[in-house]
Structure formats: C-alpha cells, structure tokens
Amino acid sequence: MNYSTIKKVVAGSLFTMAAVAASAQDTTSTSTSTATVFGGRAQYRTWSIGVTGGVLSPIIPFGSNDYGDYDANFGYGLYIKKQIAPSFALKLDAHRGKLSGTYDDYDGRQPRPAGQPADFETDLNYAVSLKGVVNVGTVSFLSRQKNVGFFVQAGAGLTGYDPGDDKTRKELFIPVGVGASFKLGQVVALNLGYDANFLDADNLDRSWVGGRSNKDKWSYGYAGLEFTLGNTSKPSLQWSNPVALMYDELKDPTLRQEVEALKTRVSTLENTVNQLSADADGDGVSDRFDKCPGTPAGTVVDGAGCPLKLPTDSATAGVYPNIQFEFDSSVLRTSSYPTLDKVSSDLRANSSSSLTLEGHASAEGTEAYNMNLSRDRANSVKTYLVNSGVDANRITVKGYGESRPIASNSTEEGRVQNRRVEIKK
Template identity: 50%
Template structure:
C-alpha cells in the first residue's frame, strides 16, 4: 500500500464514520436502560472504531531534536478500542504519514540539513480516562484521557544536504523496522452516546537512531502527532456506552429505584411486626413478674407472691397462740420457674445452715433439681446453676468452699408430681446432703 492509497483509505474511513455518527445522533441518547451498578460489562456497549487526521512533526518538546525548524506534514490513523471499565480500555492503533525536518540555518548537526521519512506503525495501548466520574453533571460530556503503549514502526527515511551540486542521499533503499512506544494525552467530546469528537497529542519514541535518515546516536528518535477525529461505538441503542456512564449517578438511581424502595418499606413493616410480637411476649399486665402468655392466673393483686405460672402461693397462717418456729437448717430451697436466683425467703434457712457448718466444721453436698418443663439438657444446666447459687451464698457467709460440693440432677428424682403446677413448684429445689 503506497502513501497515496493510504491517504485515500483514511479519508474514506473518516467520512464513513462521520455519516454513521450523524445517523446515530438522531437516536434518543437519554435512555438509561436497565443497567445495574454491579451487573457486569455485558450491560454496556464497549467496542469502538475511530479515525483521525492531523499534523506530524519532528520537533518534540523537552527533547534533543535532530533539526530545528518546524515543518508540518500529514498524518492519519485508525483505531479499534474496547472499554473494559469506566476508567480503562485497550486500543489497537494504526498510524501512517510522513515526517519532515530541516535545519533553518543549514547547520548540518548530523551531517545533513533535511530529511523526509514515510512511516506505517501499529501498536497496542492502554487508555486511562482521567475524569470518568462527574459530581457536577448527571451525564459525562467531556472525558480527558492519557495513553501509553508499544508497537512496531515500519519506516523508510531519506535525507540530504542542500548543496550546489544537488541532493545527497544516504544508503537506505529498504524499509526499516523498529520498536516504538506511543505516549499521548487527549480530550473527547460527546456528540451522542455512540459518537464522540476526539482531539489529542501523541509522541512516538522510536527504538532506533536512523528515523531521520542519518545516525543520531546516542539520541534515539521521536516524533509527534497532533490530531482530531471521530470515534463511533457499536451496539444496540438500548445499551449505554460504558465510556460515558457516570457510576455516581447510576448508584443514586439504584438507591431511589421504586421497586427497591418498596422492598425497603416492606422490610420495615416486617421488622415492626417482629418488634410488636416481642413486646407482646414481654407484656405483664398485672405486674407479678410472669409474662401474660405464661400467666395462668391473670389479674393478681399487687405485691402478691406468685409461683412460676403467676398464681398466688397460699401459706397457712399460724394459730394465734402458736409460736413461730425458727428456720430449720438444711431445709429445701425453692426457686422460681426457669430461675436460679435465690428468693429472699430462702435467706433464713441458708443463714442457719451456714452457722451450723461453720460451728461443726462438717461438709455438705448441695444437690440441685428442676421441674420437667423444657429439655433435659436445659434442666440439667439449670439444676447445677441453682446448686451453685446456694454454694455461693454459703461461701460468702464464711463457709469453707472446700467443704461444699455441688451436683445437678436436672428433672430426675422428682419429689412431687410434675403433671401439676403444685408438684412442679416443689421440684424446683435444692436439697442438702450432710457429710
């Protein structure tokens, strides 16, 4: 493919892309589609083709240049790109054209005053969107980007010296092949969701010393390409172009999605129902310490002593002329339903038991028991806790801890019928076994 054919091909591609972009611009670019924030890349259009034309130059900023006068030439390019995320894409590039250079004063820095090089280059680059998220606009309309890549540059240089006897050419009859690294920056303007206007500047660093047709060692060659062009993104109009999607706006839309908000409100209602049910379980209308759902005797008078089912415990009244007996040591200690907390009414028996143990120096075994409600494993644990409560009281009152042993028997060895509440009350106990 000669230089003239390349120019015609680039021009035809550019014109075709412009027509396609104008047609695309007629479509609705405000569709949001059904893309979800973490729904994957398949929700978007990601493949793009671009064409560009521009000006090439042998003069590169911040570099040691082989010639000193700007001499513009035509450059052109075609690209194929896939957007892999909001901020990163991979791009294949073809660049072609001519590079010209001249020393305005004829200084012959490297032995020649002028050169002209025809080149065709291909590379793979990573493109980084610098401003892919906008906090000021719902839809991005301008993207700044940077790129860097690596490829092969096929070029045919020639150089000459301005002299009275004509042109002097170096021996470069064949095309030279070298590695090169294109590095660039640019800005892209959104014309529609599928079409963008692109302006950029790229410096190509050639891994060689003869791009200008004369040896420039130890300074490697480089040239620049300033361009403008169009880029078209393929795909159905129902999908958004990933490059222009603003993830901040997308997240906002998802949070305020009607279906999601309805689901949140439904969840709030379920939580409220659970809280109401829990409060109902804890409700104790008569204040006797037994929840309504377990209270078999609702409406007991305030201050009444009740058992685990909420019924008043009736104690026989002593005769008027009787003498109240002193609490008997080692009597059984009774407990409330599913509780290992000592009743205050147990303190006199425990105090008498403590006094006898401290005076006699004897040991004692404290055996805990439970009624038959609940599982056997739970009742076994509860009976041990009850025995421990009694031991703790005795030890705190001065009894040697080594003299007090505990055992739990759970719901085994009942002393009353577990099928009646009166029997179950008696079975919730601790017994003493003197040693």
C-alpha cells in the first residue's frame, strides 16, 4: 500500500469518526454533572471502548530495524478501558495490520549480506497488550469537566505474526506511547496517539543473516474514537476534574448558607452558655439562679446563692464558717477558698496550733455511702490546706456521715446545710 492510499484510508476513517462524534454530541450535550467530591466511583461512568485506525511502520524514533527503508501500511485496532481514577486507567488494547520494508544497497550503507532477503512483508496477525494509562494534564484546569487531555501509556503484551518465511511466531513485546484526547460529547471522545512497540525478538523482518542481533520494533500512529459506556446522567470519570469539583462545591451557595447558619447557631449557643455561667458576686451560683445577688465576698451561701445560717455552739462559735458542698460531691466550691486561705494563714502563723476537720453528709443514700462521702469531703479540705503549705500532721480528719445533722433533712434547705465540713481547733 503506497502513501497515497494510506492518506485516503486515514482521511476517510477520520471523516467517518467525526460524523459519528458530531451525532453523539447532539444527543448528549444536555447531560449535567451530579457528582460530589467524596461520592465514590459509583457516581461516575468508568468503562469505555474504542476503535483506532492509522499507520503501522517497522521503525521508531529510538532506532531502526535491520531494514532501513520502511513502508507505511494501514493498521487498525480496538480496546476496552476501565478508569480507576481521573488520572489513571487500565486498558486492554489490540491492533493488527502489515509491516514491510526493503534493504537498499544504494543509500550509502554496506552491501546487503549474502542470504539476506532484499525485502520483507510481515502480517501482524495480532498485538494484544495490557496498558496503564496516566492522564498527565488538562487544558481546562478549573472546569468541572475537562475537554482536552494528554496521556502517556505503557504495558506488556503478546503478538503473533507471520514474517513471510512460512513460520508463524508468537513473541512478547512492550508498548510505550503518548497521545491526546478531545472530548466531543458526553459519550464520544477523539483520540490521537503514537505507540512505540519493543519486540523481545529479532525476527519481525525475518532473521538477520551474517550480522549482529538487533531486537525489532514497530510503531503505530493512530486516530480513534472512544465511547464511554453507561447511563449518560452520570459524568465520565476520565473527564472529571477533582480539583475543579472541590472548588465548585466550596463555592456552592447552598453550602455557604448552611455554614453561615451553623455559625449563627454556634454564636447563639455561646451567648446562652455565657449567660448561664455569669456570676457577678462570685459566690459560685450563676446569676440566672442566684436568689440573693450581691452577697459579700467570702460569704457561705446555699444552692440558691443566699447566706447560710451557721451554727454557733460553744465548740465552733467565732472560729471559721463551715465549708459547704454540692449534693453527692466532695469537690470544693470556689466560694470556700477565702475561708480556707484564712485557715491556712492562721495555721502557718502559729506553728504550734492544729485542727480537726469533721465531714458530714445529708441523709440521701445509705449510711455507709454517706460515711465515705463525709470522709472524702474532709480530705478535700485537708488536701487544699496541705497544698497551701500546712503540715499534714497538724490536721486530723474525721467522718460522721449523716449522724450529726445541724438542720432537718426533710427540706432541701436543711439538707444543704448538712453537706459540710466543720473546722475545729
């Protein structure tokens, strides 16, 4: 087949491909993308098939075969492709055709060795390979769907051919190629590519006689159409741009409205928490629940923020106020700190003095539980004093549980007073 015939065949093939692509463009151009960034591959079309047609030649840019004068012949092929990610796919590819060339003694090279045929013509029955295809760039970087892409591909395969010496051969080969893709519609794309194929043998153009071994090569330059399979309501993964898709989602008005609404809810919640925790007089009871606002600093208050009426028996009168606790708790209130700081200061000023901490509880719960709770309350007071510099040996801890109430356990006001630690010298 001469160059004129090749041109006519390729031009006719491209015209047919363009006509099919234009028709497909008209019927699929209204499809819209519904994919999201983290929606997974199920939201895309990932399978495609393709047909190719082009020029087969027993030469590549990286070196020639034993026959330097080569012919260009028509080749054709087909493939099926699985898109794994926007940037990578696996392709099962096949092509076939004819390879031919001559050995010209008049081109300045050494004369043809004895026994070497003057020309060759090889029927390439098949060349099947599995390739990895890497998309290396796109023209429309910020478009949600790409329209032009470039790729490189490489893999390994098996080829069967008849070099014209009555012997059919099967050999391994390695294809390496580059190309460009042009999106013509939601279904069809035009591909232009070039593959250099490295054969693991030196018999594609018959055997070299009287010379050194030189493993053969051939090239396949082609144009083709690729058809993406599946429901056209889904976008093609090959043409999806994850960077642009993420950018598009971040700019989505609905999403931004939801973010602003969330900010408003968080701000409202923070204001509510601040209002609930506000304590102007520092008595440990928030203003919202404080029935006696403005109590002086250091005043012992009940759960409603009102001053407690403390016992004034002869053992404790005029010494220190009781340390009050919340229900079922041995954690010190911040309102108790001024009293404890005064006790610590007095003990450190008088090294010979000592005191007893008597823990008490209200009547809720069992007697054994309340006994342990009262002892824990007394130990909390001791720990505070020891941490402030008082010798632990000067402090005695006792727990009385619910056995020594100072108010009635039948009312909440009385129970509040009973949850205490008494400080006695």
